[in-house]
Amino acid sequence: MAYVRGDGDYFLYNTQGEVISPDHQYITPTPAEKAGAQKESNVQEAVPYTVYPDNVQTFPSHHRGWSGSTTSTHISSGKPFLPSSSESIQKGLPSRTGGSWIPEIIAVTVSLGAVGSILGILAKFNGHSLPEWPYYITLNALIAVLAAVTTAAMNISLQNSMSQLKWIRFKESRTRLSEMEAFDEASRGTWGAIKLLFTLRGGLLGSFGATVSVIVLLLGPFAQQIATYQTREVESPEGASVSRALNYTGALPGNTSSTGFVPILPLKSAVYNGLFAENGRPAAALAFECQSGNCTWNPYDTLGEYCASGETSGDCGWQVPQGAKLTGRTEVFSMTSQIPTARGDQPHSSIMRLIFMGTEAYNGRPGEIKPWARQCQFSACVQTLETKISNGVLTENTTTTKTNNTVIDNSDLNDGHDHNVYIVSEDGTPYLLGIEAMLSMRGWFSSLFANGSASRSAAAYNRTITGSSVVVNLTVGISSGETFFDSDIVTAFYWNYYEYADGLDRLVKDTATSMTVAFRSFAGAVPVSGRAIYTVSYVHVRWGFAAVPILVVVGAALFLVATIHRSRKSTTQIWKSSALAMLFHGLDDGAKNHFAHTLSLKEQKAQARATKVRLEELDDGALLRM
Known part of the structure; x- marks a missing residue:
């Protein structure tokens, strides 16, 4: 409620009858003042806008929830009118300002x-x-x-x-x-x-x-x-292929060969690669497809070259029953080749037999005599291979081999019989090595792997190069002094014997593997599908x-x-x-x-x-x- 005191000031008082003054002081009005204020308020008319006379001083309201900017009322007499009570203010406010959930x-x-x-x-x-x-x-x-x-x-x-x-x-x-x-x-x-x-x-x-x-x-x-x-390896049936040979018939007529046939040039290249590359990767020349760089294959069969090694040794004499021998004490190493004759003195799939002999152990002491002998058989065979490619590098492991051990007389190729070499795999698939290809390898090998030796003597040093003999001067091995060789092939085997514990086996195996790669690279080869291994990310x-x-x-x-x-x-x-x-x-x-x-x-x-x-x-x- 509002009331007017004698001095003309306007004040507010609350429901307890206390006056709220501009300076926050609570003043209790007299009964006459209350009555006068009530009477005046009853005849005042309120309008929705505030109009203050210029000569009237306003002061802030102290009603709860209100500020000086809150809308006030206008008094018709021209004097300012302040709200009469907090009750009248509160009734005009919303009781619910929230909402639903x-x-x-x-x-x-x-x-x-x-x-x-x-x-x-x-x-x-x-x-x-x-x-x-x-x-x-x-x-x-x-x-x-x-x-x-x-x-x-x-x-x-x-x-x-x-x-x-x-x-x-x-x-x-x-x-x-x-x-x-x-x-x-x-x-x-x-x-x-x-x-x-x-x-x-x-x-x-x-x-x-x-x-x-x-x-x-x-x-x-x-x-x-x-x-x-994370990453894992997944296999795809596409993008992996390697070849295998079902047959090999590559050969050319040649008057320079004792058999009347000579090998084709790629096969000769494969033999030289196996003998002299010395890179431990004779299968590197094999063409393959592996899009992921990592591939694998189920074991499969292929026609290839096989080396069956055997070893004999003795204390003295330096001669083996097969006929190979060291001709004198100055010879420290020898290689003897045996080529099957047309009369059929060896199994039908045999190509050549090599016999190596020596007087020194590869890791022995100088001057210590320890005679040894070792032989190796080159044969056509059917190999079961396990092939794998890791980071683009192909590796193959031969698990089983099978050869044709029948003895056939090939002295007359026009007798109406089939003289080709057939080898049947475990699953019944026949693999063919043409007789012309077989004879071409036998004839060429007889001259390439001619008997030869390594010597340490003045006679060897002064020896004149005659015929097919080649003298090579090489300091290698466990003894001091110079060693002289009859051919490059003897030199290669001698070198590997002293360089590696399994040097002879390694060189012969590399040569056979390189020839197998050649078989798998010409007509008669068919592709074998594998599985490409991809490294993929997954959730x-x-x-x-x-x-x-x-x-x-x-x-x-x-x-x-x-x-x-x-x-x-x-x-x-x-x-x-x-x-x-x-x-x-x-x-x-x-x-x-x-x-x-x-x-x-x-x-x-x-x-x-x-x-x-x-x-x-x-x-x-x-x-x-x-």
């Missing part, structure tokens, strides 16, 4: 759906190759987007639930006014939630909501950690990291449900974080009096910690009362 329910539903989408996508691609999506969208990018949607949606629910919890707290009991600020900070960010959690001001439900608000920070990182990318899901997103979103949903239940149980209006609710439903006059003389924010906070209030429903609306 539908937005929060939708937000929680969206967050649940986003987390479910993350888990569903990861379950779909778990153990599979990385998805290829348009615009270079990656799986990690999609997970990050869904995690961001989850976080944003949950924050809506968590913030509004925490804001509503402060109204519930003050509705259910008298609580320190400072906790209003604590709940408000907790609803705005992580730091406020941490403070509420460690100060234990939020109670059980408030602490639970604060915990969920803090753990939300881990949702994004943990969601990114669910999916990892590996670590489901343990999914616990955090699931717990957070479920926790947010439970916090919302509990807040709704508490709101209904306590009949608290749904104000949540509404700023209007803070303005319209503030402190009553009695609570405000406690802060009349607090000038600084620090003093006000201290007073708030000592003041307990409670949200109550009055006739003029809900207010925080002491």
Whole structure:
């Protein structure tokens, strides 16, 4: 109500009959003053706009919920009129400034759906190759987007639930006014939630909501950690091929050969490569296809060259039953070749037999005599191979071999019989080596692998090169002095004998392997399909990291449900974080009096910690009362 004192000033007085003066002093009016003010107020007419005369001094109103900018009324007499009572103000204010829980329910539903989408996508691609999506969208990018949607949606629910919890707290009991600020900070960010959690001001439900608000920070990182990318090898039936020989018939007529046939040039090249390359990779010349650089094949058969080695040794005499011998003590190494005759004195698939003899062990002492002998049989055969390519390098392992051990007289090739060499594999497939190709190799080998030796003597040094003999001067082996050789072939075998523990076997095997590669590179060769091995990346899901997103979103949903239940149980209006609710439903006059003389924010906070209030429903609306 407003009244006029004798000096013409206008004042307000509250329902207790105390006058609110401009300087916040409470003055009790006389009964006559109350009656005069009541009478004047009854004849005043209010209009919706404020018009103050120029000579009237205005002062701020101290009614709760109002400021100096709040709309006032106009007095028809031309004098300013201030609202008559807080009751008339409160009746014009909205009693409900909040709303429903539908937005929060939708937000929680969206967050649940986003987390479910993350888990569903990861379950779909778990153990599979990385998805290829348009615009270079990656799986990690999609997970990050869904995690961001989850976080944003949950924050809506968590913030509004925490804001509503402060109204519930003050509705259910008298609580320190400072906790209003604590709940408000907790609803705005992580730091406020941490403070509420460690100060234990939020109670059980408030602490639970604060915990969920803090753990939300881990949702994004943990969601990114669910999916990892690992590599594994996968096999493809395409992109891997190597050849095998079903037959070999390459040969040319030649008068220079004792058999009337000479090998084709690529086969000669293969023999020289095996003898002199000394690279340990006689199969490097074999053509293959391996798109991934790593391929494998099931064991398969092929026509090839085989070396069956055998060894005999003695203490003295330096001669073997096959006829090879060292002719004198000056000879330290010898090579003797035996070519099957046309009469059939050796198995039909035999090409050549080599016998090596020596007087020194490859790792012995100079001057120490240790005679030895070793032989090797070159034969056409069917080999079962295990082929593998690793990092572009082909390796083959011969598991089994099969030869034709029948003895056939080839002295007359025109006798109407089939003189070709046939070898039948374990699965019944016949493999053919043409008789012309066989005779061409026998005739050429008889001159290429002519008998020869290595000597250490003055006679050898002064020897004249005659016929097919070639003298080679080479310092090698365990003895001092110079060693002289009859041919390059003898030199190659002598060198390998002293350089490697298995030097003779290695060189003969390399020569046979190189010839097999030649068989597999000409007409009669067919491709063998293998499996290309690719190293691919795939999605590996670590489901343990999914616990955090699931717990957070479920926790947010439970916090919302509990807040709704508490709101209904306590009949608290749904104000949540509404700023209007803070303005319209503030402190009553009695609570405000406690802060009349607090000038600084620090003093006000201290007073708030000592003041307990409670949200109550009055006739003029809900207010925080002491």
